[in-house]
């Protein structure tokens with residue numbers, strides 16, 4: 001099936017007994033069995049069944065199967081939020097004393113998580129330039145994973161995933177990619193060599209801002225070496241499913257970061273229009289970037305789809321001629337930035353992205369409020385920087401709103 005067909009028809013394939021085409025919402029905390037023997041078998045893993053919704057649930061499983069299929073993974077675990085997914089993806093394979101290498105322009109919550117992990121003996125080094133030479137200089141004998149975002153925000157730095165995967169695999173470690181900003185419609189990191197993909201499903205996959213959620217998807221391709229990843233002793237029997245089995249039986253269940261069946265359902269409905277929304281949003285984003293680039297009130301319009309952007313070539317190659325839905329620009333001062341945001345009538349001033357509505361935010365005073373000046377500079381956050389996540393409105397209305405606000 002092609003992508004848009006798969007969005008509608010590519011899920012678990014179980015036919016509902018009443019002919020419902022949307023997955024039913026199984027709003028149950030647990031599931032009963034007639035015979036004690038049956039429940040014993042399910043607990044032992046000898047027969048398949050649902051036990052308790054902290055571990056698995058039919059509605060949640062449906063979105064897991066659909067998301068794994070969209071990203072070309074062998075399985076997925078749907079989590080309570082994107083941050084839960086990022087935490088689980090990393091903590092599942094790390095132990096005290098281990099080291100990570102990450103991009104320097106990460107999502108604010110992920111950066112904050114990496115600082116939290118220091119209390120558990122896990123340290124992180126950040127790529128500034130992103131060259132192989134720099135990468136190799138950061139690798140230690142305790143480096144256990146590399147974590148990057150397909151497009152870092154608000155820097156909008158685009159990584160060449162195929163290249164990164166090559167460097168990372170030579171060191172015997174996995175590449176974990178946060179693909180939230182681009183979505184599997186534009187790009188599947190697993191096809192280019194990424195081992196694990198995470199998403200905040202809150203963003204593009206949901207699309208309408210109706211539910212917080214996240215997902216961890218495994219390619220099943222990485223060979224976990226027992227010397228570096230000692231848990232393989234216990235989970236190796238699951239073969240290529242060892243990473244997912246460890247997560248579901250371990251931290252996912254034990255920390256309890258399951259998501260609600262209702263949120264799984266809302267995400268399922270959301271992803272059906274992912275292709276249509278991304279087409280339209282990318283088109284609008286490119287047009288808005290070009291409009292802003294011509295406007296004298298703004299400078300440093302940052303969008304990978306502009307010909308003068310340093311990531312134009314890699315974005316074009318990787319995302320098939322589309323460039324995502326986010327752009328940033330600068331206006332000279334925080335005061336001006338606030339004035340522009342306050343004058344917009346249609347565009348919402350809101351801390352979200354990948355929504356059907358065009359959203360705007362002043363990152364420095366909001367998401368990055370707690371960062372030091374040095375951290376902000378490293379992450380490309382300036383006091384006059386404005387970030388826009390472009391929606392599906394008619395472009396004429398978007399451009400009219402920006403014109404009057406900038407005037």
Ligand SMILES: *Cc1c(COP(=O)(O)O)cnc(C)c1O
Pocket residue numbers: 081082083084086107109110149178180181199200201202203212213214353
């Ligand atoms: C929003 C976001 C997250 C966190 O997701 P939540 O659902 O808000 O917890 C992680 N990574 C990226 C790139 C994001 O944009």
